Amino acid sequence: AQSVTQLGSHVSVSEGALVLLRCNYSSSVPPYLFWYVQYPNQGLQLLLKYTSAATLVKGINGFEAEFKKSETSFHLTKPSAHMSDAAEYFCAVTRMDSSYKLIFGSGTRLLVRP
Amino acid sequence: NAGVMQNPRHLVRRRGQEARLRCSPMKGHSHVYWYRQLPEEGLKFMVYLQKENIIDESGMPKERFSAEFPKEGPSILRIQQVVRGDSAAYFCASSPVSQETQYFGPGTRLLVL
Numbered sequence: 001a002q003s004v005t006q007l008g009s010h011v012s013v014s015e016g017a018l019v020l021l022r023c024n025y026s027s028s029v030p031p032y033l034f035w036y037v038q039y040p041n042q043g044l045q046l047l048l049k050y051t052s053a054a055t056l057v058k059g060i061n062g063f064e065a066e067f068k069k070s071e072t073s074f075h076l077t078k079p080s081a082h083m084s085d086a087a088e089y090f091c092a093v094t095r096m097d098s099s100y101k102l103i104f105g106s107g108t109r110l111l112v113r114p
Numbered sequence: 115n116a117g118v119m120q121n122p123r124h125l126v127r128r129r130g131q132e133a134r135l136r137c138s139p140m141k142g143h144s145h146v147y148w149y150r151q152l153p154e155e156g157l158k159f160m161v162y163l164q165k166e167n168i169i170d171e172s173g174m175p176k177e178r179f180s181a182e183f184p185k186e187g188p189s190i191l192r193i194q195q196v197v198r199g200d201s202a203a204y205f206c207a208s209s210p211v212s213q214e215t216q217y218f219g220p221g222t223r224l225l226v227l
Contacts, residue, residue, distance in 0.1 A: 036218075043118070043205060043218040044157070090156055099170035100209075101147060102216060104156035 002027045004093050006105035014113045019078040021108045023065075023091030026072065033074045034092040034102065035065055044090065050074060061085070086112045116141065118208050118219035119188075126225045133193040133200070135222045139208030146189045147216055148181060151203040163189060196226045 007022040025031055032051050036044040048059025055067045065076045074091060088109045092102040119138040127133050139146050144165050149157040162170040163183035174181070178196075183189040193200055203223045207216035 034215075041223075043120075043220040044207075046215055046217070049215060099162045100216075101159040101162055101170060101173070102149070102157070102207075103159070104149075106156045 002031070002093050002095060002103045004091050004103055004105035006089075006091050006108050008108055009106065010109045010111065012111040012113060013081045015083055016080050019063075019076070019081045019085065019110065021076040021089050021091075021110065023074045023076065023105060024072055025074060025091075025093045027093055027095060029095050031093045031095060032100075033065075033067060034094070035059065035063070035074075035076050036090045036092060038088045038090065038107075040087075047076070047089075081110075081112050083112050083114065086110055118143075118206055118217055120204075120206050120219035120222050122222060123220060124223050124225070126227065127196050128227050129197055130195050133196050133224055133226075135191040135193075135204050135206075135224070137189040137191070137206030137208075137219060139189070139206075140210075140217055143208035143210050143217075145209045145211065146183050147207045147209075148189075148191050149205045149207065151205060151221075153202070157205060160191070193224075196224075198226045200224060201226045 003026045005024045034049045035047040048057045050057050050067045058064045063078045088107045090107045091105040094100050146163045148160040151157045159173040161174050161181045178194045180192045203221045205221045206219045209216045
C-alpha cells in the first residue's frame with residue numbers, strides 16, 4: 001500500500017528565509033510524486049511533479065523538490081520565502097496502475113513572518 | 115481554456131436531505147476524480163470515472179454515496195440522506211488521460227446542519 005507522511009503540520013519561517021517542507025513516501029513500486037499548494041477556500045494548484053526523469057524537479061514560484069529513493073523522501077524547498085507563499089502544501093503519491101488516484105499527506109501549513 | 119468548474123461552491127443541507135455536486139472537467143479531459151477533504155485533514159480519494167464508466171470506487175462509502183459521469187454533461191457526486199459527518203470540501207480533478215497530471219476545481223463546501 002502507498003502512503004505519504006508530511007512531518008510538521010505547521011512550519012513558520014521569516015520572509016526571505018529558506019523554506020523546507022518534508023515529505024516521505026511509502027510505495028512498493030516506482031512512484032509518481034507531486035506537491036500541490038492550497039490557498040484558503042480554493043482548490044489545489046500543482047507546484048511540481050516527479051515522474052522518474054530528473055531527480056531534482058523545478059516547479060512554479062521558485063519551488064523545487066528532490067527525489068531521494070534511498071531516503072524515500074521528496075522534500076520541497078524554496079531559497080527565499082515570500083509573504084505570498086503562505087498557504088497549505090500537500091505532498092501526494094500515485095502509482096502506475098489503472099487508476100492513478102492520488103494519495104495525499106495530511107498537509108503542512110506554511111506561515112511566513114514579516 | 116477554462117479550468118475545472120464545480121458548482122455550487124457552497125451548499126447547505128439539513129440532515130436527511132440530498133446533496134448533488136457537479137463537476138465540469140477541463141475541455142478535452144475525459145477522466146474525473148473526486149476527493150473529500152475533512153476539516154484540518156488532507157484529501158482522500160473517493161472515486162475515479164471515465165465517460166459513462168466507474169473505474170475505481172474504492173474510496174466511496176458503501177451507502178448513500180454515488181457518482182456518475184454521463185456521455186453528455188458534468189460529473190455528479192450524489193449524497194443521499196446527508197448526515198453531519200458528510201460536512202466537508204469535495205474536490206473534483208480532471209485529466210486528459212489517466213497517467214497525466216490532475217487539475218483540481220475550486221471545490222464544493224458542503225455544510226450539513
